[in-house]
Amino acid sequence: xxxxxxxxxxxxxxxxxxxxxxxxxxxxxxxxxxxxxxxxxxxxxxxxxxxxxxxxxxxxxxxxxxxxxxxxxxxxxxxxxxxxxxxxxxxxxxxxxxxxxxxxxxxxxxxxxxxxxxxxxxxxxxxxxxxxxxxxxxxxxxxxxxxxxxxxxxxxxxxxxxxxxxxxxxxxxxxxxxxxxxxxxxxxxxxxxxxxxxxxxxxxxxxxxxxxxxxxxxxxxxxxxxxxxxxxxxx
Amino acid sequence: xxxxxxxxxxxxxxxxxxxxxxxxxxxxxxxxxxxxxxxxxxxxxxxxxxxxxxxxxxxxxx
Numbered sequence: 354x355x356x357x358x359x360x361x362x363x364x365x366x367x368x369x370x371x372x373x374x375x376x377x378x379x380x381x382x383x384x385x386x387x388x389x390x391x392x393x394x395x396x397x398x399x400x401x402x403x404x405x406x407x408x409x410x411x412x413x414x415x416x417x418x419x420x421x422x423x424x425x426x427x428x429x430x431x432x433x434x435x436x437x438x439x440x441x442x443x444x445x446x447x448x449x450x451x452x453x454x455x456x457x458x459x460x461x462x463x464x465x466x467x468x469x470x471x472x473x474x475x476x477x478x479x480x481x482x483x484x485x486x487x488x489x490x491x492x493x494x495x496x497x498x499x500x501x502x503x504x505x506x507x508x509x510x511x512x513x514x515x516x517x518x519x520x521x522x523x524x525x526x527x528x529x530x531x532x533x534x535x536x537x538x539x540x541x542x543x544x545x546x547x548x549x550x551x552x553x554x555x556x557x558x559x560x561x562x563x564x565x566x567x568x569x570x571x572x573x574x575x576x577x578x579x580x581x582x583x584x585x586x587x588x
Numbered sequence: 589x590x591x592x593x594x595x596x597x598x599x600x601x602x603x604x605x606x607x608x609x610x611x612x613x614x615x616x617x618x619x620x621x622x623x624x625x626x627x628x629x630x631x632x633x634x635x636x637x638x639x640x641x642x643x644x645x646x647x648x649x650x
Contacts (some may be wrong), residue, residue, distance in 0.1 A: 390591040393598045399603070439609050443602055450598045454591045552607070560613045567620045574627045581634040586642070 362556040369549035374538030376542040384539075393451045394541050399550035400443040400467075405507050406554060408476060412504035415497035424569055427493040430500055432561035434479050436554060441473045456520065464513040465521035472510055475503035488572065 377395045384391035408446030417423075448466065449459045462465065479499045486492040514521050534540050 388590055390594050392595055396599065396602055413623055436609075439605060443605055447598045448593050448602055450601075454594050468632070476618055499594065557609070557613070560617070564617045564620060566618070567624060571620060571627065574624070574631060578627060578631050579633060581638065585634055585638050 359556075359559070360560065366549065366552045366556050368544065369373050369552055373542070374551040376538075376545055381538050381542040382383060382536055385534040387455055390451060390454050393447055395546045396550075397444060397447045397451065398543060399546045400440045400447065402547060403550050403554045404437045404441040404444055404472075405511070407433045407440065407552075407558075408472065408500075408507050411479070411500040411560075412435065412531075415500040418493060418497045422490070424493070425566070427497070428561055428565040428569060429558075430497065432484055432558055432565055434476055434483075434500060435561060436557050438473070438476050438480055440554075441476065442489070445469060462519070463521050464517040464519045465510065468506060468510040468513045472506045475499070479503060480539065486539060510541060533557075 373395070373498035377392050381395070382394070383389055410433040411430045414426045414433065418430065445466075448469075452461070453459050479496055481500065482492065482496055486495075513519065534543065
């Protein structure tokens with residue numbers, strides 16, 4: 354990939370991330386009810402946003418792969434699924450750490466938590482298929498179908514706090530409408546953190562996609578080399 | 589400062605995981621670049637070998 358673009362995106366991500374950290378730990382006021390532990394929310398929500406965006410991209414790439422059959426869509430979907438899995442894991446872990454002092458338990462079978470865990474398991478299955486099976490067009494087609502079907506859980510996770518009885522806070526859009534952030538500085542901090550994580554997602558996606566494209570190129574060259582060996586053997 | 593340990597743990601895990609993932613990608617990329625250069629060199633050698641073998645055969649056919 355273009356080194357200049359890589360450097361520019363990496364620098365922008367680092368700057369936004371430092372600003373977000375400053376805002377989380379210095380700028381934003383402490384929430385009255387939950388205290389200092391509420392600050393986990395400012396990175397927990399962006400992690401969820403990245404995971405959902407990544408899984409949505411997996412579904413879009415899956416559709417394009419099934420339609421066009423070009424391996425570029427398969428590689429992009431694979432890269433997005435891996436990044437989505439990393440951030441979905443962070444959502445579950447940071448949510449659990451927040452839940453312990455607030456709810457008094459690391460885990461509860463709440464609708465938001467359960468649907469998020471199902472999402473994590475579905476894409477875990479997707480990545481296991483990619484890791485354990487050979488890189489054949491048939492496996493890529495199976496993976497594309499799994500990626501599309503699994504992404505149907507993303508809107509379920511998002512609306513779960515409105516559909517079912519839940520103890521998970523509905524902060525961005527409350528059950529009464531509007532958002533649950535009482536101070537404009539909280540909104541500003543969340544927006545900066547969302548921007549930081551969005552650029553981080555794009556940067557990681559480009560890096561990982563470049564690696565997967567190189568792997569595909571390597572596989573093509575290995576086939577060429579085998580053909581060349583066979584041709585050399587004919588002499 | 590109640591529950592600071594939870595806050596510290598959450599942010600430490602986030603940054604550690606992101607850092608490890610970036611390291612994983614870079615190491616993977618470096619390894620693939622080495623493999624790619626090796627296979628390119630080998631492919632060039634084999635092609636040159638085929639060309640060198642093909643040249644005398646085409647001369648003798650003439």
